[in-house]
Amino acid sequence: MSWEPTLAHYLILSAAIFSIGMIGVMVRRNAIILFMSIELMLNAVNLTFIAFSRYRIDMDGHIFAFFVMAVAAAEAAVALAIVLHVFRHKRSVNVDEMQQLQY
Amino acid sequence: MTMQLLSTLNTLAMLTPPQGAEFAAIVPGMIVTLVALAFILIDVFHRKGTPRDYLAYFSVIGLGVGAASSWYLWDGTLEAPTFFGMLYLDRFALFFSALACVSGALAILCSPAVLRSHRMDRGEYYLLVLFSVVGMIFMAASADLLSLFIAFEIMSIPIYVLAGFLREDSRSAEASMKYFVLGAFSAALMLYGIALIYGATGTTNLEMIAQNLYYLEGGEGQHAGFGLAMLGVLLIFSGFAFKVAAVPFHIWTPDVYTGSPTPVVGFMATAVKAIAFAGLLRVFVVAFPLDVLRGGFFGYGWIDIAFALAAFSMVLGNVVALLQNNVKRMLAYSSIAHAGYLLLGFTAANAHPRFFLHNDAILFYLVAYTFGTIGSFAVLSYFSRRGESVETFEDLGQLGIKYPMMGLVMGISIFSAAGIPPTAGFLGKFYIFRSAIDVGMQTDEFSFIGLAILGVLSSVAGVYYYLKVLIYMYMKPEKRAFRPLEHTGPKVAMVVCAVMTLYLGIFPARAIEITQESIIDFQGVSSAVQATLDLGQQALEARQAAE
Amino acid sequence: MLIANYIPLILLVLVAIAVVGGIIFAAEFFGPKNPTREKLMPYESGSDPLSEPQASRFSVKFYMVAISFILFDLETVFVIPWAMSWRESAAMGHGFYSFAVMALFLAILTIGLVYEWSQGGLEWD
Numbered sequence: 001m002s003w004e005p006t007l008a009h010y011l012i013l014s015a016a017i018f019s020i021g022m023i024g025v026m027v028r029r030n031a032i033i034l035f036m037s038i039e040l041m042l043n044a045v046n047l048t049f050i051a052f053s054r055y056r057i058d059m060d061g062h063i064f065a066f067f068v069m070a071v072a073a074a075e076a077a078v079a080l081a082i083v084l085h086v087f088r089h090k091r092s093v094n095v096d097e098m099q100q101l102q103y
Numbered sequence: 104m105t106m107q108l109l110s111t112l113n114t115l116a117m118l119t120p121p122q123g124a125e126f127a128a129i130v131p132g133m134i135v136t137l138v139a140l141a142f143i144l145i146d147v148f149h150r151k152g153t154p155r156d157y158l159a160y161f162s163v164i165g166l167g168v169g170a171a172s173s174w175y176l177w178d179g180t181l182e183a184p185t186f187f188g189m190l191y192l193d194r195f196a197l198f199f200s201a202l203a204c205v206s207g208a209l210a211i212l213c214s215p216a217v218l219r220s221h222r223m224d225r226g227e228y229y230l231l232v233l234f235s236v237v238g239m240i241f242m243a244a245s246a247d248l249l250s251l252f253i254a255f256e257i258m259s260i261p262i263y264v265l266a267g268f269l270r271e272d273s274r275s276a277e278a279s280m281k282y283f284v285l286g287a288f289s290a291a292l293m294l295y296g297i298a299l300i301y302g303a304t305g306t307t308n309l310e311m312i313a314q315n316l317y318y319l320e321g322g323e324g325q326h327a328g329f330g331l332a333m334l335g336v337l338l339i340f341s342g343f344a345f346k347v348a349a350v351p352f353h354i355w356t357p358d359v360y361t362g363s364p365t366p367v368v369g370f371m372a373t374a375v376k377a378i379a380f381a382g383l384l385r386v387f388v389v390a391f392p393l394d395v396l397r398g399g400f401f402g403y404g405w406i407d408i409a410f411a412l413a414a415f416s417m418v419l420g421n422v423v424a425l426l427q428n429n430v431k432r433m434l435a436y437s438s439i440a441h442a443g444y445l446l447l448g449f450t451a452a453n454a455h456p457r458f459f460l461h462n463d464a465i466l467f468y469l470v471a472y473t474f475g476t477i478g479s480f481a482v483l484s485y486f487s488r489r490g491e492s493v494e495t496f497e498d499l500g501q502l503g504i505k506y507p508m509m510g511l512v513m514g515i516s517i518f519s520a521a522g523i524p525p526t527a528g529f530l531g532k533f534y535i536f537r538s539a540i541d542v543g544m545q546t547d548e549f550s551f552i553g554l555a556i557l558g559v560l561s562s563v564a565g566v567y568y569y570l571k572v573l574i575y576m577y578m579k580p581e582k583r584a585f586r587p588l589e590h591t592g593p594k595v596a597m598v599v600c601a602v603m604t605l606y607l608g609i610f611p612a613r614a615i616e617i618t619q620e621s622i623i624d625f626q627g628v629s630s631a632v633q634a635t636l637d638l639g640q641q642a643l644e645a646r647q648a649a650e
Numbered sequence: 651m652l653i654a655n656y657i658p659l660i661l662l663v664l665v666a667i668a669v670v671g672g673i674i675f676a677a678e679f680f681g682p683k684n685p686t687r688e689k690l691m692p693y694e695s696g697s698d699p700l701s702e703p704q705a706s707r708f709s710v711k712f713y714m715v716a717i718s719f720i721l722f723d724l725e726t727v728f729v730i731p732w733a734m735s736w737r738e739s740a741a742m743g744h745g746f747y748s749f750a751v752m753a754l755f756l757a758i759l760t761i762g763l764v765y766e767w768s769q770g771g772l773e774w775d
Binding site: 011018021022025031034035038041042044045048049051052055056058060061063064067068071074075078079081082083085086088089090095098100101 | 252287298306
């Protein structure tokens with residue numbers, strides 16, 4: 001049996017991971033899990049970049065993926081700080097309990 | 104083997120230093136970066152317990168130098184992108200770097216007293232504003248999706264932090280949480296769009312994307328890669344629509360505006376929106392000028408998306424603003440409506456390459472909107488002492504009579520936002536609607552005229568809630584006495600905003616000339632648009648020679 | 651990338667499963683059994699992982715360290731490609747330029763480190 005992973009396989013995998021992240025952001029209510037879902041989306045994008053980069057024999061996608069990693073780290077730092085900030089006030093990280101700003 | 108060879112060639116090109124002249128492209132951004140880095144070192148040696156006002160003034164001066172450098176570079180623009188196709192140095196980019204610097208400086212001027220009253224007199228605040236401005240400057244100049252994305256994040260991440268800067272206020276925490284989750288989500292969507300565009304075209308450079316898409320379309324009709332590109336265009340548009348707060352992506356706006364510190368709201372309402380429009384123009388005009396992608400007249404391309412978003416934003420923003428009781432919430436919905444007007448101008452000016460010069464209406468509107476909006480937020484920050492800030496309409500009672508200057512500035516800003524002459528906001532709206540009607544007449548396409556009529560009607564409806572502010576400030580009884588936050592900074596900002604709003608409304612000639620020059624010097628466009636720009640250049644030179 | 655290329659990997663996985671499974675079963679059948687309460691806990695170090703989450707909160711200090719680590723760790727993502735390509739850059743006569751670019755990057759990071767230090771981000775107590 002001869003089977004070779006092609007571009008399409010990587011794209012389907014990354015689209016699936018991206019969708020899982022998207023659904024996670026929409027469905028889950030725990031702030032930490034929301035941020036994990038967003039990280040999942042960013043990493044799915046990284047996989048897309050690397051797959052295309054490899055397919056096209058071009059280094060631009062690799063470079064892009066590096067910068068996405070750096071941005072994801074910066075976002076994670078800010079995200080955790082914001083969660084801490086919210087937790088200090090509400091003693092909870094459930095986003096459904098954040099209704100102070102809606103009237 | 105081939106892979107190694109190709110990647111080596113790519114790397115070799117990157118390893119050579121850029122030309123000396125190219126470094127001019129990063130001068131405005133570099134000035135602001137250096138100010139921010141110097142700021143860190145000064146803040147390290149700050150004596151505890153003393154106010155940090157001098158740091159605010161230091162950053163304002165730094166931002167002023169940044170804005171002045173764009174003025175200095177105005178006549179030295181370059182045609183080709185610099186830094187290996189990463190950044191443009193054209194008047195369009197310089198215009199927006201100056202606008203971002205001015206908006207940041209005005210927001211910083213409003214801040215020191217607010218921060219002290221919330222016991223958060225920290226240097227990080229000014230630092231975050233400076234870094235955000237750096238991101239804005241590079242975003243307006245970006246010639247590559249890579250530099251665009253990095254600048255986009257450098258602009259956004261500090262603002263997520265700034266939204267939650269008031270550590271003792273739980274509403275601020277909630278605002279920053281909501282802004283971050285939705286912002287990061289939309290950034291991820293946009294990034295996926297960029298990845299698909301990269302996959303379809305094999306490059307992230309805007310001009311090369313346009314070229315490769317042209318070949319893809321010309322090659323074998325509906326190539327599979329073309330479908331990827333279409334999805335990518337949609338996703339990138341949604342990322343920008345989030346930043347400008349256009350309707351299906353506006354959900355965060357009212358909550359974030361209500362909870363965030365007032366000067367920050369002024370900054371994110373003006374600078375972020377302006378720069379998002381700069382990025383929108385840059386990406387869509389340079390990279391996606393193909394007729395199939397552009398659409399227009401309901402051919403289902405990005406022009407049609409912008410058309411629909413414009414209609415929904417104008418109507419929903421104005422109607423929901425009528426129902427608000429909180430002033431900042433009302434201003435949030437009004438900013439959604441302003442995004443609608445701007446998208447109307449964007450739709451009209453980019454529907455066909457020959458209307459490209461109409462984009463100057465957007466630029467003028469953004470300047471008018473920046474001064475008008477920061478003016479009203481400066482007044483609100485003057486009355487946002489911790490625990491007793493002016494929030495609802497009732498709180499505004501008699502403020503205009505007790506504080507005549509604040510009343511006057513608020514009046515001018517509100518007139519400008521409502522589009523009442525002789526303010527800048529009136530002329531901004533006038534130019535936008537005129538360009539839409541002009542395009543509609545020339546193409547015999549009623550939908551543009553219909554959209555312009557919708558815009559005029561909804562802005563007339565908007566006058567009601569704007570005037571409600573003035574009615575409460577002058578005619579309604581005082582509900583409780585508010586102690587203002589005495590400080591020179593917001594007063595300076597108010598005077599600048601009010602004077603500029605009136606000046607632009609009465610003597611707009613010079614400002615219009617600047618916006619036209621920035622549009623004419625827009626680099627990287629397709630040949631059809633370039634022909635329009637050349638005509639505009641000739642017309643402008645003829646007019647200048649006649650004077 | 652034929653599936654045949656993966657046969658050693660699959661073999662390795664099978665061997666690993668066999669060895670681990672064998673050891674566990676051997677310990678189960680032949681080992682002496684003398685249970686005490688501590689030994690029956692999942693971790694024999696004495697910490698009970700099944701306590702209430704409120705009781706096992708850990709300090710925010712760990713968060714500071716983790717975040718600083720991530721941020722400064724990621725600089726290597728940019729330093730390693732630079733290091734790989736520096737030799738070619740030097741061969742082209744742009745070695746100093748290439749060095750200066752990386753020095754600038756590290757200088758900006760150092761300013762960040764100075765800032766973190768001055769704000770007490772590196773203090774444990």
